[in-house]
Amino acid sequence: MAHRIASVVLVLIGASIFACTENGPSSPTGGAGGAGNGGAGGTAGAGGAAGAGGMGGAGGAGGASPGSVLVHADFQQRAPGVYSEDMVAGDFVGAPSWNNGLDEGRASIVDEAGNRFLRVTYPSGEVGPANGGVQFKVPLGQTYQELFLAYRVRFGAGFAFVKGGKLPGLVGGSAPTGCVEDTTGFSARMMWRTGGAAVQYMYFPEKNNDCGDDYDYMSGGSATHFEPGTWHTVEHRLVMNTPGQHDGILAAWFDGAPVLDEQAFLYRLAGATYGIDALYFSTFFGGSDASWAPPSAQTVDYDDFTISTGPITH
Numbered sequence: 001m002a003h004r005i006a007s008v009v010l011v012l013i014g015a016s017i018f019a020c021t022e023n024g025p026s027s028p029t030g031g032a033g034g035a036g037n038g039g040a041g042g043t044a045g046a047g048g049a050a051g052a053g054g055m056g057g058a059g060g061a062g063g064a065s066p067g068s069v070l071v072h073a074d075f076q077q078r079a080p081g082v083y084s085e086d087m088v089a090g091d092f093v094g095a096p097s098w099n100n101g102l103d104e105g106r107a108s109i110v111d112e113a114g115n116r117f118l119r120v121t122y123p124s125g126e127v128g129p130a131n132g133g134v135q136f137k138v139p140l141g142q143t144y145q146e147l148f149l150a151y152r153v154r155f156g157a158g159f160a161f162v163k164g165g166k167l168p169g170l171v172g173g174s175a176p177t178g179c180v181e182d183t184t185g186f187s188a189r190m191m192w193r194t195g196g197a198a199v200q201y202m203y204f205p206e207k208n209n210d211c212g213d214d215y216d217y218m219s220g221g222s223a224t225h226f227e228p229g230t231w232h233t234v235e236h237r238l239v240m241n242t243p244g245q246h247d248g249i250l251a252a253w254f255d256g257a258p259v260l261d262e263q264a265f266l267y268r269l270a271g272a273t274y275g276i277d278a279l280y281f282s283t284f285f286g287g288s289d290a291s292w293a294p295p296s297a298q299t300v301d302y303d304d305f306t307i308s309t310g311p312i313t314h
Contacts, residue, residue, distance in 0.1 A: 067148075067310025070140060071279065074304050075109055075116045083107040083118060085136065092279065092305065094138040100284075101134035110301070117152075117303035122165075122285055127292045133165070133284025140307070143172070143275035146249075149305075150235040150312040155196070156299040159228040163292045164193040165285040166201065168302075170238055172267070173274030176203040177282070179211040185274055186267045187212075188238055188250065189282055196226040200236070200252055200260055205269050217252060217259035224254045231303075235313045244270025253314050279307060 073091040085102045089095035101107060101120070110119045126132030149170050155161075166189055173185025183205040191201040191214065200215040207213045217224035226232055233255055241248030248265035251258070268274060283300065286292040306312050 067308050069306065069308050070147075071138070071305060071307040073306075075118055078109040078116055080109050080111045080116065083109055088136055088138065092138040092281075094140060094278075096136035096138060099134070099136040100129040101132075102136060106132075107134045115303070117301050119299055119301050120283055122294055122298045122300070124296045125290070125293045127284070127286035127290065128288055129282070129284045132286075132294075133282075135280075135282045135284070137171070137175070138279040138281065140277055140279065143277045144240075144309070145275050146237075146239045146309065147276045148235060148237050148308045148310065148312050149279065150233060150308075151305040152231050152233050152303045153226070154231045154301040155192070155226050155228045156301075157229040159196070159298055159300070160294050160296065161192055161194060161196050161226075162285060162294055163287060164191050165287075165292070166191055166282045167234075168279065168281045168283065168305075169201075169236060170276050170307075171278050171280045172240075172276045173272070175278065175280060177212075181210070183269055184272070187280060188236060189280060190234065190236075192226055196228070198224045198226055198234070198254060198259070200250065202250070204265070204267055206266050215250065215260055215262065217254055219254065219257055219259050224259050231301075233304075233313055235311075237311075238267075238276055240267050240275050241265060243268050243272045256313050258314075279305070 071093050075091060078087065078091070082105050083102065085096060085099045088099075088102075106121050106123075108119050108121075109116055120134045122132050129135045147170060149168075151168065153167065169187065169189035171185070171187040171189075174182050175185050175187050176182035177187050177189075180203075182203070186202070186204040189201045191199050193199055193214070198217040200217070202213050202215060204213075233253075235253040237249060237251040239249035244266075246264040246266050248267050250260065250262040250265045252260035285294055285298075
């Protein structure tokens with residue numbers, strides 16, 4: 001799978017070079033998102049009818065020609081050892097202004113048969129980002145109306161999923177999290193749920209639950225699950241809606257297969273001007289109470305982060 005993603009990224013980079021020389025920048029400029037921490041989980045969000053998305057921005061629709069690669073972090077040039085905040089800008093392009101867990105040594109580069117990746121350690125009995133997992137936010141430097149994010153993730157052998165935890169995703173505007181009521185931004189992280197069920201975990205102006213809504217990953221009528229000890233590839237597609245209209249897109253793929261396709265999503269209310277402006281690397285157990293805590297130290301591995309204006313793995 002690593003070779004497949006690397007090949008796709010090379011194609012995307014080639015297309016990016018061509019696009020830059022022929023057409024110039026593909027998106028309007030804009031502001032970076034605000035900071036935020038995690039929150040407890042929610043229940044299933046609402047569906048939607050057809051309608052494609054958003055006012056004028058980057059990239060093409062799913063299945064279109066490859067777009068411009070904005071970020072490709074594969075960690076191959078990093079030496080094994082502790083991963084620090086100072087390293088983030090070299091891998092993810094943007095520099096975070098704060099972090100949880102990096103200064104405490106909860107992230108490290110691991111070499112496994114020549115493949116280097118980022119490993120996050122979640123301490124026993126800890127929930128939330130302050131004492132467990134890792135968080136940092138990578139600004140993209142401008143605002144986009146459509147982006148794709150893909151990365152590989154592997155839960156440790158025998159991983160204790162407990163009630164769930166957070167995984168990275170794209171955000172914009174105020175990037176709300178932490179069970180807040182905030183209609184000036186959105187966050188589109190993932191979560192693992194009990195038994196390893198995969199969901200898109202959303203804060204947006206019309207969320208039904210105080211602590212975010214789950215959009216289940218489904219394939220063939222069944223829930224999609226992470227398998228401990230196995231590398232999985234996830235890909236998200238976000239298309240911002242025309243402000244105030246239900247014509248945004250929230251889609252996802254799991255190991256190359258479609259698992260989510262919401263075609264009438266509302267990321268922003270009438271009059272809002274924000275778009276997609278940051279990658280939120282956010283991962284921890286929780287929830288916010290001890291019922292979410294792992295019974296022993298756990299690890300999750302991450303690799304091949306790619307952000308593009310076009311499809312990445314499908």
